[in-house]
Amino acid sequence: MTVDTAAPEALRPAGAASADASARALTGKRRIAFASFVDENYLPGFLALLRSLALTNPKVCEDFLVLHDGLRPSSVARIRALHPRVELRRVDAARYDSYAKGDQDNYLVRKAYFILDVFRIRDYDTVITLDTDMVVLGDLSELLTLREGLAAVPQFFYGQHKLNSGLLVIQREYLTDEFCARIDATGRSGDYELDKHDQGILNAVLDGDFRRLDNRYNFVKRRLSGDQPVPDDTAILHFTGRHKPWLGGESGYAQAEERWREFEMSDNDFRAAYVQRSSGSGNAHHDLLVHYGTPHVHRTGEVDTARRLALAHIGAGEFQQAVDILEAVRIPVDSAWPHEVYGNALMSVSRYDEAEAQLLLATAAPNRAATAFSRLAQIAWIHGDDTTAHAYATDGLTVDPSHRASRLMRLRTAGSVPGPREGSADEQLAHVAFYMPQQGNAGDKLLPESVRLTFGPDTGARRWHSIHAHRLFDEAALERVNARRGLVIGGGGLFIPDTAPNGNSAWQWNVPDAHLNRIDVPIMVYAVGFNAFDGQSYRRERFNSSLRQLVERSSFFGLRNHGSIAKVRALLPDSLHDRVRFQPCPTTVTRQLVEGWTDPASREDTILINAAYDRAGLRFGHDYAHFLAEMAKAVRGLGAYAEVQCVAHSLDDEKIAFDLRREHGISLPVIPMYDFENDEIRDTYARTKLVIGMRGHAGMIPFGCGTPIISLISHPKMAYFLADIERPEWGVSVHEKNLGAILTERAADLLSDHAATVADVHGRQQELWKITEANAADLRVILGSPVR
Incomplete structure (x- = not known):
């Protein structure tokens, strides 16, 4: 046979x-x-x-x-x-x-x-x-x-x-x-x-x-x-x-x-050998560790291997699998690291009480305590308890004064500056969004305000009630939403499985089905993106169910590119396909939204380069050294046209400047955009000649400000956007064999008649604005009041 x-x-x-x-x-x-x-x-x-x-x-x-x-x-x-x-x-x-x-x-x-x-x-x-x-x-x-x-x-x-x-x-x-x-x-x-x-x-x-x-x-x-x-x-x-x-x-x-x-051995001996030889941090491929480690743990009950397996699952967004593997072993009370990882996994599937118990055990060990305290602070913050979150974050800093997660959570929950006074509930829209904390991603920082601008010039607390997507949408939150005129959800790539994971929805908004179904004001999903990377997957059954209910309950369901529309429609029954429509990201029409906007009379003689390093394995595969070498060629070539600078949307984005200097002897000035306020972000992008960016909003924001762009494509969403504006030639894969030469050539083409290129950007933007205006007319009907 x-x-x-x-x-x-x-x-x-x-x-x-x-x-x-x-x-x-x-x-x-x-x-x-x-x-x-x-x-x-x-x-x-x-x-x-x-x-x-x-x-x-x-x-x-x-x-x-x-x-x-x-x-x-x-x-x-x-x-x-x-x-x-x-x-x-x-x-x-x-x-x-x-x-x-x-x-x-x-x-x-x-x-x-x-x-x-x-x-x-x-x-x-x-x-x-x-x-x-x-x-x-x-x-x-x-x-x-x-x-x-x-x-x-x-x-x-x-x-x-x-x-x-x-x-x-x-x-x-x-x-x-x-x-x-x-x-x-x-x-x-x-x-x-x-x-x-x-x-x-x-x-x-x-x-x-x-x-x-x-x-x-x-x-x-x-x-x-x-x-x-x-x-x-x-x-x-x-x-x-x-x-x-x-x-x-x-x-x-x-x-x-x-x-x-040496390699003639039983399967059990081989699995044990792999687990032992790959024991260093980052020394095992996820798929191999899971394939060999899972039966090894089930056979031996080794706690340390179970911990490594759980971390591998967490890194891949497989949170339930991480819980399952640690549930299968007996963790000694004094083994802090497995308790901390177990607590993290339980948090990620919204088993918060059990997570808290595991994390409290982990605080007993000095080398794990700071991380455990920061996760305890996060659980408290998710539940709206800023006082407890602040106390836990302080405990984390007491153990390790340099612990960044504890420091950021302590700043977030300090409460020293009172929030702006909100308007009356019947005049407000509730807004579920990812509100970026200090030194967070510049694109995500700009998004909530950009979404609000599409509904009118007043983006403050008089017109808007903020709901952080990552906080548990509980009874109190439901009551506050139902007292408002409507609920706006967006924008940004909220449909992603491993940013702020939870077991309630399996995407960024931490909303249980029961509470979603009790919202009785209009729900408007606005310019959300399907953000899974090539090689990433959702907890399919949970996500699909949550997504379907959201579409069914929404009065308006707009996704920010046609690629996301296709992905979401593929997960829905045919009867719901027509409910999903195109709503461009509002950052792409910034010039139309910002009151009193004027294009710069002149531009700085600069080209800004952005590279992203989150989920680097999914972005680069085995090609990072090639990418870096090609970017070195591009930077040298582009230097003939303008000064090349690195623009960092997040702290990690500065890595390209460090690596180019270390590996290729190239020094770039770094613009720390993660520290900028929204007006400064827009102004910086409006004044440069060209932006070459790998993050989605390192393309969409400058485009919205009228600046020419070239996208370094390491995520499908970059190609989705360029397809929507009918300019796929403005993108180059990070894996392209001749990336440096192609980037230099395309930049030279865009810069050779800069005025014509800017006019082309304006024309492409105008098409997105027409769609945004048409959708605004429908939103006016839904809300029974003016939008823009």
Whole structure:
């Protein structure tokens, strides 16, 4: 009995593959895979290869394509136990029957050609092939960063002209029908070294045109004849020849075979070894740690491993899974760190009382107390208890005076400055938004005021009652909302799973269904975005239910780009699709909203660059070093047109300035926009010539101020916005191979006739303003009073 290659796809959510492909198409993120041809005879070698890859590269987890011509279900199960991202693909074995071969009847010779099916892969940008008689002994990160050509190690005996095909790093330009046709033609003609099989064909086709890798990436056993030790810098050891280690090996290679036997172990021993070897902070890939660590914890009850697993789940937005793994173990009373992580996980699913108990236990240990106190302060703040929150934040600073989260919460709850006097409830709109605290993201700081400006020039407490989205929407909040004229929710990317996580809605507004359904004033969802990154997922059932109820209850449901509209409609029944409409982010029409706005008479001779570092792994993948090098080229090129400065929406955004100086000797002035007030944010963006930004609002705010933009696309929302204004050429993927040159060229084009470019921005903005005005007419009907 053999297995079907479609089996793994059956486990994926409907539409997941197309959604992943769509997101990658927008961000340009490279998709990388390992690949091997595996049959039953070479299965022991492949299992050792998988173990060695995980143990020596614990932070690497790309898809692993298993090419096969039929594997037993038990063999597939053994493979899947050793890797969480295995995909089986059956080779077209009959194709190779037409190839000329040295021995047509030898089944091993016939199967030697099957790895050539790797060139028929079309859904990856880079494919790294590994023979099943290899083990990985060292770091492979260099291979994951290769972006050009076909790379391999030259053959040991034949000099630099011919490659050894045991390891190939293949880029997309070789994964084509044209290259496959060349392989087929050579194979059928027999015009190659017949005794070298697939390797012979590739050498005949390439004729030496390949990128040379150091031999440590394919260190063949024959180099160690006479029982020599394996060199310390060997990254991949290749057991070429007939005598394989799992079949008894070969005399004269005992030390090499001893290295292979390091990876011949039971699944339980392997999982324990992975957990141990990856124990340092950040030393494990989420998928690998979860795949190996979960059964290890269930078998052993190890608390420290459970804590690491929970942190990995929390980092990926898998909050219920974090709770589940810590519920499965017995945490000693005096183990502060697991209690603190458990408390964090429980907070994230809105089990606040249980979270508080765990966090109080964690405060007993000096090294965890500050963080535990800051989380206790956050729980109190979520429940509207600023006095208790302030006290807990003070406790955190007492333990660690430098603890930033405690300091910010203490400032937020200080209460020394009374809030502005509110108008009467019947004159107010309630406004659910993310109200950014001190030194927060500049874009989020500007958003609430921008939303309010679309309803009228008065954005203060006379007309507006503020409700922080992250605070629990309880009975008191419900009563206050129902006393107002209506409820506005927005703007910003509130539909995101891991910012202010909660178990009530699974998005940023912490609202239980029961309270949402008791709101009896008009609900207006205004310019909200679906902000999940490529590779992120929601707690689907909870989010979908909350989203559907919100759409059903809303009198107006406007999303800030058509990409978000498509994502949200896909989660709703057809009957609700028409309820979802386009409402541009109000920051994109700033010039129309700010009373008395005047465009600058002249602009500063500057270009502002913004880079974002939250969720850096999702933004950059393996390409950060490439991105930084290309940005260095761009900064040097752009310097011919204007002074280049770094604009930081948040503290983390300053990293690009630090890294450019350290790695490339480039110094940039830094504008700390996170400390700016709203007028200063708008003024800074209005006075510059060009903004090159990675954050959504590093594009939308300057655009709204009439300033030309280029977006560094690392998130689908950037491409969504550019599509809406019909200027996709104003965006460049952070993964673009020639990013520096393209950025410089496009900036030069926009700056060459700056007045015309600004006029184009104004024209695009006018189209968004027409939509905003049309929606305002509908809002006037809903509210029965003027809007703008």
